[in-house]
Amino acid sequence: MFFRMVRGTFVRQWKKLLMIALTVALGASIATAMLNVMLDVGDKINEELKTYGSNITVIPQSEAVMNKLYDVENGETQDEFLNEDKLGELLTIFWANNITDFAPETDAQVLLDGNEVKVVGSWFAHHFEYEKKGTTYTRDTGLINLRSWWDIKDGQWMDESASDSDRYAMVGCQLADKNNISAGDSITLKGSRGEEVLTVSGIYESGDDEDEYIYTTLSAAQRLTGTQGLLKKIEVSAITSPEDELAVKAARDPSLLSGDEYDLWYCTAYVSSICFQIQEAIPEASATAVRQIADSEGKILEKTELLMTLITVLSLIGAALGISNLVTSGVMERSIELTLLKAVGAKNGQVTFLVLTEVMATAVVGTAVGYLMGYVFAQIIGETVFNSAIEMNGMAAFIVAVLILFVTLLGSIPAIRLLLRLKPSEVLHGGH
Amino acid sequence: MSLLELKNVSKIYGELNALDNVSLKIDKGEWLAIMGPSGSGKSTMMNIIGCLDKPSKGQVLFDGKDISKESRRKLTEFHRDKIGLVFQQFHLINYLNAVENVMVAQYYHSMPDEKEALEALERVGLKERAKHLPSQLSGGEQQRVCIARALINSPELILADEPTGNLDEANENIVLDIFKRLHKEGTSLIVVTHDPEVGEEAQRIVRLEHGHISSDIRNEKFSEG
């Protein structure tokens, strides 16, 4: 009987119920999209962080000491080096698996058409192998990951797998503009110890000082300066655990930690413990965390989350208002019928239950549709903002369901109050 | 013992005394007609007797029990269990067919039972039209569905407000025949009507004027018989 009455409403008021379903779907879709993006965004930001370059720099220890003493910019005037042979030691540390990317660098001032320019030698898309005690460590890494934000204006990324890759370079867009260089051109670089004629494979835009640089392979740069087998710097990108008290304490001086604290710290992927382990593996190196990027990213993340929360709340308020309007007018339309139910013996609770069942059934359908729509929205946001798919979170589905339930009930309150006020005596008052 | 008793009942709407200090006793099994001009308070009285409304003043005793102070919820239960209502306008749910309309009253009373509902329709001569929607029924047929719905939970008292007001002669007679049968079976009936012919069928006629009872007479037809 109950079911027949509900069905009757669905048949008769299908337009209104469809509108309710749509309103719910809209609210649910936005909430779904935002929640999933928010829950997924922590990981995304980590990926972003990685794409925004290294979070650890490794430089020669002597140079680090000099920098501390004289407050000199990294690697500008120093002539200290790391040994290229030791590079592989990075992959032997406890947290090696957290090192997602790394690239060695050496730089030099050279002459291009009589003007002094900075050349940096590094890896682009490099296949690296390191053997130690019978174990082979391999990694495919390079600037293609560490400079993923580079916008290639002309030409393409350097292909390091080509046999003559050593004869190529990439030029920053401002330098290219100044010197009228485009992809495919040959440039001649005069270094302190040699001269290289390189073909420009691509022009990049980085948005910072690097737009004035030339990037080439590590070996080409080493030949220009006569520093074969030597490095000035290693950029490391690692996934790290958030800093906490222990990390702060350890950052001051690991030797101050108690035995247990030390073990815990060492076995946690804090940026400080990873740096510490790198220095253990390469004793002549000094590894330091690059912090500013992470901090500003964190703030942007906070603001983005705030914005998304706001959008979700507003859309849910909108949904509640819409639902309240629709349900109320639906109840008004059928006030005679509902009053009649009271007059044949239905209690207020029973009539309320009937109306709520109809609304809730509609809301469930709307939520399901909205969830699917939200999935699509989330993927669109993921693609456009983070360049990757958003993973749908079961927790988000649950939260959305609860929110929508709450919003639907909230939106139904005015209609229920109206319904409770319907008096069988008035509407049925003899023959009015 | 009287089935129902109104004791100094008033219903006040703002300035207007729709019912003004009315006292009335109705016996079990009695058939009472309430007559009077429009606006005299007939429907107001029905609402109070039918537990759809509470009096502003006074007491309503049903089987000797005062129900005027009960909560709305209790009143609903009471009216559901004891009273069957027939309205002047045939208030049926228009998307449910005849038998389903009867079953709604069962549903809110106890359990819907299609067989019983069909029997109720049979009693008002509508078994063949059980699957018709209200829009496919004539006015008289709709009114009979309402009566079947009022009967379904075997009420002690049937309240009918202008049950024949919108019906032609033939249908009026059908409805009256049903009432006569119910009366014979011992159901108490209170019928509001403008129609003297309908009033004539009752054992007792109460006249209302401006919320007062102006006359309360026994129908000679019955006292003789």
Ligand SMILES: Nc1ncnc2c1ncn2[C@@H]1O[C@H](COP(=O)(O)OP(=O)(O)OP(=O)(O)O)[C@@H](O)[C@H]1O
């Ligand atoms: N809810 C209400 N609010 C205010 N006044 C009301 C209300 N219901 C009824 N009245 C007034 O109370 C008086 C009695 O109304 P009631 O419906 O009982 O008359 P009635 O005798 O049934 O008339 P009719 O024969 O036209 O059905 C009327 O003047 C009516 O306007």
Ligand SMILES: [Mg+2]
């Ligand atoms: Mg009336």
